[in-house]
Amino acid sequence: MHAEIFALGSELTTGAKLDTNSQWLSVELAALGIETRFHHTVADDLPAMLDELRAAAFRSELAILTGGLGPTADDLTRDALAQLAGVPLEEDAASLAHVLACYRRFGRPMPPKNRVQALVPAGAEVVPNPRGTAPGLWMTLPPGAGPDAPGGPGGCTLVALPGVPAEMKPMFRESVAPRLPRGTNLIRVARVNLFGAGESSVEERLGDLTARGRVPEVGITAHEATITLRIVARGTDETEIERQFAEVRRLAAERVGDLIFGEEDDTLAGRLLATLRARGETLAVAEVGTGGRLADWLSEEDDPAAPAFLGGVTENRDDYCLGEPVAPGDAAERVRRQWGATYALFTPTLSAEGDGPGLTLATPDGPVREPYRRVGDSTIARSRLGKAALDLLRRHLVGLAT
Amino acid sequence: MHAEIFALGSELTTGAKLDTNSQWLSVELAALGIETRFHHTVADDLPAMLDELRAAAFRSELAILTGGLGPTADDLTRDALAQLAGVPLEEDAASLAHVLACYRRFGRPMPPKNRVQALVPAGAEVVPNPRGTAPGLWMTLPPGAGPDAPGGPGGCTLVALPGVPAEMKPMFRESVAPRLPRGTNLIRVARVNLFGAGESSVEERLGDLTARGRVPEVGITAHEATITLRIVARGTDETEIERQFAEVRRLAAERVGDLIFGEEDDTLAGRLLATLRARGETLAVAEVGTGGRLADWLSEEDDPAAPAFLGGVTENRDDYCLGEPVAPGDAAERVRRQWGATYALFTPTLSAEGDGPGLTLATPDGPVREPYRRVGDSTIARSRLGKAALDLLRRHLVGLAT
Structure with a gap:
């Protein structure tokens, strides 16, 4: 039909x-x-x-x-x-x-x-x-x-x-x-969400999984640095389609499992808050480059009845936090103590030239620092920086960033 | 053609x-x-x-x-x-x-x-x-x-x-x-942006301006509580089209001038920052209900070379600010002093039931308070609250909110 x-x-x-x-x-x-x-x-x-x-x-x-x-x-x-x-x-x-x-x-x-x-x-x-x-x-x-x-x-x-x-x-x-009459060729779509590498590097690691004409078809799309694998399965019944989805999910986990954070409409913030809540832990933020965007994402996805996101500050310079000068990145620990949170994330300014402080995650066992390569201060650059910060904590919680 | x-x-x-x-x-x-x-x-x-x-x-x-x-x-x-x-x-x-x-x-x-x-x-x-x-x-x-x-x-x-x-x-x-050959009937679109009233109330105040069949045609659309008048002018030349735009802008200013904040792609945050910069004044925020969204808007539209937005805090309760209990709404003055800003805006929680603190604008001459009617904590409710806060300051600066 x-x-x-x-x-x-x-x-x-x-x-x-x-x-x-x-x-x-x-x-x-x-x-x-x-x-x-x-x-x-x-x-x-x-x-x-x-x-x-x-x-x-x-x-x-x-x-x-x-x-x-x-x-x-x-x-x-x-x-x-x-x-x-x-x-x-x-x-x-x-x-x-x-x-x-x-x-x-x-x-x-x-x-x-x-x-x-x-x-x-x-x-x-x-x-x-x-x-x-x-x-x-x-x-x-x-x-x-x-x-x-x-x-x-x-x-x-x-x-x-x-x-x-x-x-x-x-x-x-x-x-x-x-x-409507059912056709004999059902088409269903499933999504797997990744962060932490560029589209072409993900494609390379996936190998034949995204080859043209492969069954089921797997496409890659990128939106503000989130990479989505879009699995298009065709089959005569649900069992056949589920089998195709399961096979792609297994191969994706083998090849890019370190980058996968969720499926379908999952966001990094939403998945991270669920993990923190399950561990009885909390998060605060010290934002410069993301300018409030991290707080917006986290507060919007948090459960007001059992908040895992406690709040934070937005500053417009890297070396100042809550009225005091701080060494680059130390704002994370300052905010972690101020809000009494288990963790705090710091995002560095995007608008400066050259090298600057990187991302910092303050933990009860001290800071985890990661360099961050700036790519200008556009709205996509801010979202990418915010996601990189959330992903640093995600990787820390599973032992991939220490 | x-x-x-x-x-x-x-x-x-x-x-x-x-x-x-x-x-x-x-x-x-x-x-x-x-x-x-x-x-x-x-x-x-x-x-x-x-x-x-x-x-x-x-x-x-x-x-x-x-x-x-x-x-x-x-x-x-x-x-x-x-x-x-x-x-x-x-x-x-x-x-x-x-x-x-x-x-x-x-x-x-x-x-x-x-x-x-x-x-x-x-x-x-x-x-x-x-x-x-x-x-x-x-x-x-x-x-x-x-x-x-x-x-x-x-x-x-x-x-x-x-x-x-x-x-x-x-x-x-x-x-x-x-x-391409030019047609004899050029069609151009201009937009006027408003905030502070519902779509039907704006329509009522505009009277015959939005009547079907009027020349030029004026439509009303609403997006996250921003109301846009869309003027569709048709004419044989630019002069005729500009005359039609000018007439509608004049009538709109007469009828809903208190609500108009900009044209085309102007946002409340962008217009407000431009006004503050021209006056040599600055702004900080104390966010509960908007959870970081105000800071995100303001920091994204601000000029890093001459910032008018100084930063702020996100908290997840109305009665606490920077580690201290505060009376409802006093967070605005607390943050204004902390950041040394001319003004600070406070947005109350959206997730509670019943009456609560309203919006507060802290100024050098004391606070301006306005009640705020909650309509649930959806992403649109947050944007509406954030825009209401910015609009409170906009109206204060032109003498409409004291």
Whole structure:
């Protein structure tokens, strides 16, 4: 089964808004074994929409549309689907009741123009929208011979959903995905997160694991110095896919295990706080180069009921901490004592030229120092420095940095 | 002139990557007066690409393509354009020299497969790429009668650019935009940034300024409690557009002037630091609820050569600061003295229930206190609290908060 995805609305073709729905839908469809070959973004223009919809309905078996279901004159999805199928629009009593009920909940009368949201192409079904006024539509064009059969030789199912992601996504998962036929080739993605080496050096150490055409496919992406292995497994069932994930995880652990800090949405700060909490230990920070970013990450991911992050200071020079001159890096120990923490991390300035103090981790057994090579003071350089500091403590806790 | 934009690559249709090039190109084209009616994203599949390109070339006068110009077997843009025009691919000597020169700069021999990057559809021109190996292509299909003329009745110019935004964007601005005909309806966007009230309350105060169909059009968007007015002006020349921008700016200043803090990419932190620097004043922070985020914003936007932000502390409770118990809010004055700053801001905890200390601004003339209504401890709640703190100082400096 092949799918095409439509994002409808002039706010997208003018560039006023970025469409992220189509990407999300592609991943969801792939997980069901349905391959997407086209995304289409079309302005609020009925002939343009019909032109693209006709081509898609003829050549593909599934089209998912988002947007254009609002109450105003430029919301044309209902009209486009009716004209594509060659049927009239009819008022659906249940949909009208739903729109009216929404406005009762808002505590105001339904504006007359919203009545169009209850119109449905004759023969189409309504997809319920528990989070908004616009119901979705599910329309089937039967397979037909000849160039005039709108569904083409394979027929086509067209599903229209609202453009608001918070409404569209649950509607897709609750009411659309369960009704779609499963393909024979499920595609699932798993992620392994690394820090502490560049993309090309990780690639070299991984060897054939990232070779083109390998099964499963393993890609490398980098974002603010975090390296992510993206495992794309294809298989006919979950067991086969899990087996592929497990094999890559095992090989990655063998080859770059010292760099791996987590999986999926794990962050260095989040994993580190969990480890500290489990050990009954705490952390404070003395920031120059990261300027508050470490504190922001740690306080945001910490558990306020059982904090492992105690706080810290931001200074704008390396040789001063809390009103006193300090030797380079000694700010870590100063802050560790001030907050009564097990550990404290110091990040050096990024804006100076040449050599300077490196990273320092203050521990109950004395400081651990590491040189740090500056690469300018951009927002990425700050994030990289912050992650290097967290990673120094991570490695210390597993005996890799002493 | 109508344009269609293509983003080519299976990494887009599978959802592995998000296409942001098409949005960027739409905005650039609109500024030239060229309207985009379609975006197309197509998998690495030659028949699928040809299908969409044929429809676009026939009905529109301009198609901009990104992606598919790399050296591997799934980079099909060159082949698709040649087949669309019905011409062979020919090796371009200047392009080959460019690819070879790139590899000499990398310090390694050109892999044989990269030779395909010098192939050009016969009759097409090369668009230079100073930042990468893949040259772009500029191909013109003349206007023709009948359904077999690939350029359709109006003819079509097709421009293929690399998918890497850092290469594509300067190529578009340097070598493509200057050659495109200017439309008669230029579209430009200007932004005015506000803080301190909700979206619906701002909309109410703006009155008819945001009415549908008004000229110029004014939209409201909200991002982490910053409200942005987006003015979309259309006109035949720059003077007409500037007149429209000026009129909206004047009306916005009359109606919500107390909330306006900047324009375009201005942030509250950046504007505030500029004001402090001009006054020869400085700022420190005592953060609980913002947990380091204020320091991060301020240190990132500050000028290291003439810092107006001196630093501060992050604590995880309201009643403690630098190892001493403090009365709620007194942390601001404690930190102001510690850092020798003109002002200091205190942000209260977000994670507690019920009433608590509000925001405090410590000044040389004593504290300014404002209650703050908590709305939970999400990342948006933290940003909102941080902006409320900065805005308290902004208003104090202009005499609106005393």
